Amino acid sequence: MSDEETNSWPVALIVFLILITGTLVAGDSLDIDKEVLLNLKAFFEGNNQINRGKYSQWNKQSNNPCEWPGINCSTTTTRTARVTSINLSDNKISGKLFGNFSLLTELSFLDLSKNTLSGVIPEDLNRCQNLVHLNLSHNMLDGHLNLTGLNKLENLDISVNRICGKVQLSLPTICDKLVVLNVSANDFMGVINGGFDTCQNLQFLDLSSNKLSGELWNGFERLLEFSVSENNFNGPILPSMFGTNCNLQVLDLSANVFTGQVPGNISNCRSLIILNLSNNNFTGKIPAEMGSISSLRALCLGNNSFSKGIPDSLLSLNKLTFLDLSRNNFGGDIQEIFGKFIQVEFLVLHSNLYTGGIYTSGILKLPNISNLDLSFNKFSGPLPVEIAEMPSLKFLILAYNEFSGTIPSDYGNLPRLQALDLSFNWLNGSIPPTFGKLRSLLWLMLANNSLSGEIPPDLGNCTSLLWLNLANNQLSGKIPPQLTNIGTNASATFESNRQENDRIVAGLRECLAMRRWIPANYPPFSFVYDILTRKRCRSIWDGILQGNSIFPICAAGSSVRTFQIPGYVQLSGNRLSGEVPPDIGKMQKFSMLHLGFNEFYGKLPPQIEEMPLVNLNISNNKFSGEIPGEIGNIKCLQNLDLSCNNFSGMFPESFNNLSELSKFNISYNPLMSGVIPITGQLSTFDKSSYLGDPLLELPNFIYNTSYKLPRSTNHNGKTKRPNSFSAFLVILALTVTFLTFGLFSLIISIPGPKIWV
Ligand SMILES: *[C@@H]1O[C@H](CO)[C@@H](O)[C@H](O)[C@H]1NC(C)=O
Numbered sequence: 001m002s003d004e005e006t007n008s009w010p011v012a013l014i015v016f017l018i019l020i021t022g023t024l025v026a027g028d029s030l031d032i033d034k035e036v037l038l039n040l041k042a043f044f045e046g047n048n049q050i051n052r053g054k055y056s057q058w059n060k061q062s063n064n065p066c067e068w069p070g071i072n073c074s075t076t077t078t079r080t081a082r083v084t085s086i087n088l089s090d091n092k093i094s095g096k097l098f099g100n101f102s103l104l105t106e107l108s109f110l111d112l113s114k115n116t117l118s119g120v121i122p123e124d125l126n127r128c129q130n131l132v133h134l135n136l137s138h139n140m141l142d143g144h145l146n147l148t149g150l151n152k153l154e155n156l157d158i159s160v161n162r163i164c165g166k167v168q169l170s171l172p173t174i175c176d177k178l179v180v181l182n183v184s185a186n187d188f189m190g191v192i193n194g195g196f197d198t199c200q201n202l203q204f205l206d207l208s209s210n211k212l213s214g215e216l217w218n219g220f221e222r223l224l225e226f227s228v229s230e231n232n233f234n235g236p237i238l239p240s241m242f243g244t245n246c247n248l249q250v251l252d253l254s255a256n257v258f259t260g261q262v263p264g265n266i267s268n269c270r271s272l273i274i275l276n277l278s279n280n281n282f283t284g285k286i287p288a289e290m291g292s293i294s295s296l297r298a299l300c301l302g303n304n305s306f307s308k309g310i311p312d313s314l315l316s317l318n319k320l321t322f323l324d325l326s327r328n329n330f331g332g333d334i335q336e337i338f339g340k341f342i343q344v345e346f347l348v349l350h351s352n353l354y355t356g357g358i359y360t361s362g363i364l365k366l367p368n369i370s371n372l373d374l375s376f377n378k379f380s381g382p383l384p385v386e387i388a389e390m391p392s393l394k395f396l397i398l399a400y401n402e403f404s405g406t407i408p409s410d411y412g413n414l415p416r417l418q419a420l421d422l423s424f425n426w427l428n429g430s431i432p433p434t435f436g437k438l439r440s441l442l443w444l445m446l447a448n449n450s451l452s453g454e455i456p457p458d459l460g461n462c463t464s465l466l467w468l469n470l471a472n473n474q475l476s477g478k479i480p481p482q483l484t485n486i487g488t489n490a491s492a493t494f495e496s497n498r499q500e501n502d503r504i505v506a507g508l509r510e511c512l513a514m515r516r517w518i519p520a521n522y523p524p525f526s527f528v529y530d531i532l533t534r535k536r537c538r539s540i541w542d543g544i545l546q547g548n549s550i551f552p553i554c555a556a557g558s559s560v561r562t563f564q565i566p567g568y569v570q571l572s573g574n575r576l577s578g579e580v581p582p583d584i585g586k587m588q589k590f591s592m593l594h595l596g597f598n599e600f601y602g603k604l605p606p607q608i609e610e611m612p613l614v615n616l617n618i619s620n621n622k623f624s625g626e627i628p629g630e631i632g633n634i635k636c637l638q639n640l641d642l643s644c645n646n647f648s649g650m651f652p653e654s655f656n657n658l659s660e661l662s663k664f665n666i667s668y669n670p671l672m673s674g675v676i677p678i679t680g681q682l683s684t685f686d687k688s689s690y691l692g693d694p695l696l697e698l699p700n701f702i703y704n705t706s707y708k709l710p711r712s713t714n715h716n717g718k719t720k721r722p723n724s725f726s727a728f729l730v731i732l733a734l735t736v737t738f739l740t741f742g743l744f745s746l747i748i749s750i751p752g753p754k755i756w757v
Pocket residue numbers: 022023024025039040043098099100
């Protein structure tokens with residue numbers, strides 16, 4: 001209750017009413033609204049003791065609720081003003097949904113999205129009859145949906161929650177005015193049938209990522225945007241679904257179990273911009289009629305069984321910039337028509353069993369290609385030198401083929417190249433020093449070939465290079481000290497990606513390829529892998545390509561976590577030798593260093609502590625001398641594998657400070673001596689971490705156990721911190737990255753295997 005109230009009469013009356021009735025009454029004045037809001041504030045504060053949102057400021061600077069952050073009123077003249085809008089999106093609200101919103105009788109706008117609300121939607125909300133806009137998206141609400149009382153609703157967004165049952169439960173009662181309905185990413189089930197027939201004003205309907213099934217609702221053509229992606233809808237798509245009134249701009253039927261042919265009548269949808277039919281079981285010809293949808297910019301037909309002949313009429317789609325015909329098992333040569341889509345920027349033809357046609361199709365002459373994905377085919381012979389003459393190329397993905405011979409040094413002439421993935425081929429020869437000219441390169445993936453020779457020092461000129469994987473080749477020689485310059489300045493590349501102004505095309509990144517670049521088994525990357533769901537893929541990759549951090553990692557040499565882009569260097573399974581250059585400490589953007597299974601020798605330089613490592617593996621080499629105790633200062637270290645080397649001297653006590661360590665192996669360093677303390681992090685590991693180290697003295701309980709200790713507690717009962725904190729921060733950061741969804745924002749999926757070497 002406020003003390004400096006000017007207009008205290010009604011307030012006193014309310015107090016009086018509350019006193020006698022014990023309740024708040026729904027009222028028709030700003031003062032009552034204010035009381036309700038103060039109740040709301042107390043409710044939020046009760047559910048969230050620390051780290052509160054802007055509601056905490058209510059009643060602090062002003063006692064006019066219309067001036068409170070997150071609140072808007074109907075007018076500015078206080079006499080008649082009423083609270084009409086509450087926007088507390090992204091305001092650290094947790095607990096259940098407030099059960100008294102209906103006391104704000106003029107409330108028309110309520111946005112509580114991006115909080116951590118849980119529990120069911122209270123019946124009270126169903127009495128907020130004046131609500132026009134309700135956004136509860138990105139919370140953890142569950143239970144059934146019943147908003148039958150809200151018949152003025154125009155916008156309803158409950159996406160990304162855990163709401164279940166039938167989506168039509170509230171329809172058609174709330175349908176009259178509804179323009180936007182987004183129930184994406186919940187647990188809705190059942191069939192749709194004619195469920196939306198009465199929603200005459202509906203324009204945006206997003207049912208994606210639920211468990212809906214049955215046949216497709218015949219009536220979506222009058223919407224602007226319709227997505228049922230990632231459900232279990234089945235049956236054929238009928239010609240009658242596309243009448244001459246089709247108004248659609250975005251149609252996403254992907255990832256269902258639709259069968260049969262795509263009807264040519266789809267060309268009645270003359271305004272289509274994005275058509276996504278991928279991940280279904282469509283068969284037969286791609287309809288020639290599609291060639292008349294002149295507004296089409298993105299056509300995704302991947303993972304179906306379309307027949308190989310692609311109608312020439314599609315060549316008249318002169319706005320088409322994104323074309324995905326991956327995973328249709330075409331076989332033979334790449335169809336010649338692909339070389340004629342001169343405006344195409346993204347050409348995605350992976351997983352098609354192609355054996356040839358790279359030249360005859362003419363795809364290498366396409367002037368505007370920025371993303372060419374021919375991975376998972378059966379191409380053989382030398383890599384085409386002609387690729388070096390594709391001036392717009394940013395992503396070149398030729399992994400998982402049978403290309404042989406050497407890597408053309410001309411590939412160094414692709415100034416805009418950001419990702420080069422030639423892994424899992426039969427390439428030999430050495431890494432061309434000309435790669436040093438690739439100043440925009442972020443990813444260099446050459447793993448699992450037969451490359452030999454030394455790592456060229458010129459590679460150190462690639463100052464954007466943050467993700468380097470050369471594993472499982474036959475590379476030899478030392479790590480050139482110059483290599484420690486990689487990744488020191490990627491800002492120009494990130495900046496150019498931020499400038500990319502075509503949001504539609506920029507949004508349509510193909511996630512499959514990129515997902516392979518995440519080392520799923522190694523922290524911190526494993527977290528991202530897990531949260532990289534279809535919905536999030538696009539925003540995560542967009543974020544990464546713009547240099548937004550998604551991992552909280554310890555700043556070099558400190559325990560302070562900061563958000564930064566974590567790079568990796570993966571050199572395992574080669575014949576690299578010599579000492580690790582002390583300059584390695586300069587690599588302050590790298591969180592994973594894998595040097596295992598090589599022939600490195602000498603001491604491990606203590607400067608390694610300056611790297612913000614989460615994962616360090618130097619196993620199966622010939623390192624000797626003392627293990628630098630400085631490693632104990634790498635506070636975020638989670639995996640440490642020093643096994644199978646020749647380290648000697650005392651076991652570094654400092655390792656017990658590595659409170660995040662969850663995998664540790666120092667086995668088979670027979671000259672190591674010292675005592676493993678009975679308490680602390682080290683005592684949480686079992687014998688397998690210390691095998692073949694006869695001089696190491698272990699606590700008895702480690703000697704005596706052959707089973708794995710429970711990972712949750714250690715021996716002094718102190719809870720071991722698993723990775724939940726980092727996981728939490730990752731989610732937090734991701735929440736931030738997810739902000740950038742626009743009208744045409746569509747979703748990128750990430751099917752595909754976890755492949756990492
Ligand atoms: C909502 O109002 C009822 C009376 O109408 C009251 O008993 C209850 O405590 C209020 N709930 C909250 C969370 O303020």
